[in-house]
Amino acid sequence: MSAIQSLTALLKPVDPLSPEMTISDVADQLLLPDFKAFLSLPVVDNQQRPLGLVSRYRLQDIFMQRFGRDLWGKRSTTEAANPDSLVIPINTPLDEAARIVTAQLQYPITEDFILVDEAGRYQGLGTVLDLLKAMESRIDQRNRALNRALRELKNSQAHLIQSEKMASLGQMVAGVAHELNTPLGYVKNNVQLLRDLVQPLLELAEAQAQLSQCLNDPNTPTDTVEAVFARVQDATELASPATFEEDFTPLVDDTLYGLEQIGELAVSLKDFARLDRAMSEEIDLNECVRSALVIARNSLKDKAQVVTRLSDELPSITCTPSQINQVLLNMLTNAAQAMRGSGQILIKSWADTQRAYISIQDNGQGIPKAIQQRIFDPFFTTKAVGEGTGLGLAISYKIVQQHGGNIRFASEPGRGTRFVISLPLSQPASLQRQPQHRLPQHRLPLQRSA
Amino acid sequence: MTTADRVSILFVDDEERILRSLSLQFRRQYQVITESNPARVMARLEIEPVDIIVSDQRMPQMSGSQLLSQVQQAYPNSLRILLTGYSDLDAAVDALNSGGIFRYLTKPWEQQDMADTLAQAAEIVRHRRRFLAQAPVAVPTPAVAAQRVRLLLIDDDQETLLLSRDICGRLGVQLQAVSTLDGALAKLNEEEIDILLSDIRLGNDDLRPLLMTLAQAHPQLLSIVVTPFQDTQLLLKLINQAQIFRYLPKPIRRGMLERAIKTAVNQVEEARLQPSVPSLRQAEAPRAAEEQSRVSNFMGMLGRLRQRLTA
Numbered sequence: 001m002s003a004i005q006s007l008t009a010l011l012k013p014v015d016p017l018s019p020e021m022t023i024s025d026v027a028d029q030l031l032l033p034d035f036k037a038f039l040s041l042p043v044v045d046n047q048q049r050p051l052g053l054v055s056r057y058r059l060q061d062i063f064m065q066r067f068g069r070d071l072w073g074k075r076s077t078t079e080a081a082n083p084d085s086l087v088i089p090i091n092t093p094l095d096e097a098a099r100i101v102t103a104q105l106q107y108p109i110t111e112d113f114i115l116v117d118e119a120g121r122y123q124g125l126g127t128v129l130d131l132l133k134a135m136e137s138r139i140d141q142r143n144r145a146l147n148r149a150l151r152e153l154k155n156s157q158a159h160l161i162q163s164e165k166m167a168s169l170g171q172m173v174a175g176v177a178h179e180l181n182t183p184l185g186y187v188k189n190n191v192q193l194l195r196d197l198v199q200p201l202l203e204l205a206e207a208q209a210q211l212s213q214c215l216n217d218p219n220t221p222t223d224t225v226e227a228v229f230a231r232v233q234d235a236t237e238l239a240s241p242a243t244f245e246e247d248f249t250p251l252v253d254d255t256l257y258g259l260e261q262i263g264e265l266a267v268s269l270k271d272f273a274r275l276d277r278a279m280s281e282e283i284d285l286n287e288c289v290r291s292a293l294v295i296a297r298n299s300l301k302d303k304a305q306v307v308t309r310l311s312d313e314l315p316s317i318t319c320t321p322s323q324i325n326q327v328l329l330n331m332l333t334n335a336a337q338a339m340r341g342s343g344q345i346l347i348k349s350w351a352d353t354q355r356a357y358i359s360i361q362d363n364g365q366g367i368p369k370a371i372q373q374r375i376f377d378p379f380f381t382t383k384a385v386g387e388g389t390g391l392g393l394a395i396s397y398k399i400v401q402q403h404g405g406n407i408r409f410a411s412e413p414g415r416g417t418r419f420v421i422s423l424p425l426s427q428p429a430s431l432q433r434q435p436q437h438r439l440p441q442h443r444l445p446l447q448r449s450a
Numbered sequence: 451m452t453t454a455d456r457v458s459i460l461f462v463d464d465e466e467r468i469l470r471s472l473s474l475q476f477r478r479q480y481q482v483i484t485e486s487n488p489a490r491v492m493a494r495l496e497i498e499p500v501d502i503i504v505s506d507q508r509m510p511q512m513s514g515s516q517l518l519s520q521v522q523q524a525y526p527n528s529l530r531i532l533l534t535g536y537s538d539l540d541a542a543v544d545a546l547n548s549g550g551i552f553r554y555l556t557k558p559w560e561q562q563d564m565a566d567t568l569a570q571a572a573e574i575v576r577h578r579r580r581f582l583a584q585a586p587v588a589v590p591t592p593a594v595a596a597q598r599v600r601l602l603l604i605d606d607d608q609e610t611l612l613l614s615r616d617i618c619g620r621l622g623v624q625l626q627a628v629s630t631l632d633g634a635l636a637k638l639n640e641e642e643i644d645i646l647l648s649d650i651r652l653g654n655d656d657l658r659p660l661l662m663t664l665a666q667a668h669p670q671l672l673s674i675v676v677t678p679f680q681d682t683q684l685l686l687k688l689i690n691q692a693q694i695f696r697y698l699p700k701p702i703r704r705g706m707l708e709r710a711i712k713t714a715v716n717q718v719e720e721a722r723l724q725p726s727v728p729s730l731r732q733a734e735a736p737r738a739a740e741e742q743s744r745v746s747n748f749m750g751m752l753g754r755l756r757q758r759l760t761a
Contacts (some may be wrong), residue, residue, distance in 0.1 A: 062657075085465075143741055178535050178536045178537075179535070181535025181536075181556070181557040181558055182465050182535050182556040182557060183467075184469065184470040184535075184557065185468055185471075185535060185557035185558040185559060186465070186467045186468045186470070188558040188559075188561075189471045189472070189475065189558070189559070189561055189564075190471050190474075191507040192559070192561040193471070193474055193475055195623065247474050250470055250474070251471070251474060254470060254471065257467065258467060298508075301464075301508060301509075302511055302513065304509050305510070342510065342511075
């Protein structure tokens with residue numbers, strides 16, 4: 001239903017009563033089917049000026065008196081009309097009209113209102129019910145518009161969060177792709193070198209096979225045997241075990257190491273790229289820290305040395321690992337970007353009976369006092385336009401909050417910043433879970449380098 | 451081959467395994483030393499100077515381009531190669547403009563390409579050594595030494611023209627300007643040009659094959675490329691196959707262009723004092739068949755230039 005915008009749509013062009021008519025005439029009129037729908041009828045003089053409304057209610061009062069119609073019936077309608085009836089110019093905005101009508105509204109509603117043109121001439125009647133209906137439909141329409149705006153806002157917010165995630169993912173993927181090039185570089189070269197290295201061995205094997213064939217055949221001429229033997233000797237020299245061993249072992253070891261590195265990167269990427277938002281149980285936060293470090297290694301390498309002191313008694317928690325990884329990566333990149341020259345990043349983890357904590361501390365330039373209040377605000381950024389969305393910390397904050405945790409920080413300009421993320425050991429939804437009985441764990445070294 | 455003849459190569463990378471791999475590959479042909487901390491390189495070079503240095507770009511202590519620029523300052527006759535896994539335009543520009551790199555190689559590399567590149571570099575080193583061992587120091591011909599340095603500008607951009615006219619005027623460089631490819635070819639054939647200042651595109655013409663050809667035909671010529679294109683792959687090719695001297699982004703910053711021209715002029719004047727010392731510049735041959743044919747086309751068109759140079 002399209003909303004009514006002006007009073008014109010509510011106009012009911014009712015034939016007015018004239019002052020010459022008697023109250024009795026009006027009563028008869030009000031009984032006619034045409035006027036059944038009206039609470040009151042207007043009285044208008046010969047210049048089309050409204051004099052007031054005569055309501056059924058008023059007539060009821062008159063006729064209910066003993067001999068009421070006999071006493072009043074012959075009198076002029078003007079005597080029964082309410083001179084203070086509501087008269088509203090037809091060009092009044094709907095909202096304004098509604099305001100005027102509701103201000104005058106009394107219980108019971110006995111009259112409608114008169115609509116006049118700019119010159120004050122009678123145009124018709126408007127009914128309170130129609131006006132209220134029109135207002136309701138307008139409110140309905142506004143609500144729909146607001147809802148639509150809200151939906152759009154939510155969509156664009158989700159879109160922004162997604163694009164921030166994609167931007168950080170993209171940055172990360174580019175970093176990792178480059179990171180892969182180093183192990184790929186030596187692995188590829190090593191394999192090519194191994195191929196060259198094996199060549200003399202194949203040669204030797206072939207020469208030996210030929211020799212044994214010659215020796216097995218009593219008919220082989222001596223000089224052929226000698227020639228083949230000489231070939232075996234040459235091949236043996238080229239395939240000297242000393243050379244071979246010296247090169248072979250490091251080439252194979254390094255190749256295997258490089259392949260492991262590549263595998264590690266692939267696993268970390270997989271952990272990160274999971275776009276699902278599902279909560280998982282039994283997540284080891286230390287593992288999240290390690291995989292964030294693998295991913296961030298490229299952007300940290302030339303900026304900071306990373307020291308980790310991860311508690312070996314950190315209980316597993318319930319969380320969405322891909323989101324927690326996103327938070328950690330954001331914190332690490334921020335720390336790296338805060339560095340002037342080369343610095344240090346210290347990552348610690350610990351737990352108390354309620355919560356697990358991760359702190360990320362850098363000795364970078366710190367956050368100026370003036371902006372410390374604003375760092376979690378969406379779109380707040382100190383970077384140049386196009387370099388940061390200003391959503392990184394806002395989203396991190398939101399993620400941690402949704403996990404029932406919080407992020408606190410302390411920063412001193414010139415000395416560095418420390419962020420502490422705390423997360424509840426168990427999520428409210430899974431409170432009924434029995435406390436876990438932890439088995440004695442294999443102890444990890446307290447300090448692990450990145 | 452005696453040890454004195456051996457060409458020495460220093461590999462710098464923070465990943466020990468890269469160093470081991472390269473060392474295992476080349477230690478039989480060259481005298482190979484390796485260093486995983488770029489901050490120690492300058493001190494090591496003082497004790498043990500090398501002919502060729504191959505460095506990684508991203509390292510914790512300092513970047514490869516920073517290192518190579520220090521090496522160039524101290525050992526201008528060394529050949530510097532950047533070997534990087536990161537396609538980072540700024541680093542490449544830096545390595546060229548302040549490190550004067552000979553090649554820009556990427557990880558992972560082809561074993562054969564690396565071997566070829568080092569062989570080419572080693573050949574330059576040996577050639578130069580042989581020359582310096584035999585030839586007495588050449589006496590400069592006064593006429594050539596006194597001649598004004600000539601710069602050829604190939605660009606149809608008015609702003610570049612005005613700017614280079616102004617800079618050349620102040621540096622006493624003779625400026626020739628052309629705005630077409632044919633004009634450029636004619637000038638190069640007619641006149642002795644020392645410095646080339648050129649965009650890589652002129653209307654619909656791609657100037658890169660010309661730059662590649664000049665790198666082959668006239669290795670002494672110093673090419674300064676000014677271009678709005680910002681692309682690492684493109685720069686990589688210009689370094690390796692056209693051995694360009696500088697790469698400046700458009701819009702041109704006056705200070706940058708002036709410094710580039712000034713450095714080029716100094717190099718030209720220095721080279722004139724020892725006219726026959728073999729150049730350290732040598733481009734890699736183009737690989738794509740199409741480029742090869744365009745280069746040999748230009749070779750033909752630059753016949754007179756080549757005649758003059760070999761005369």
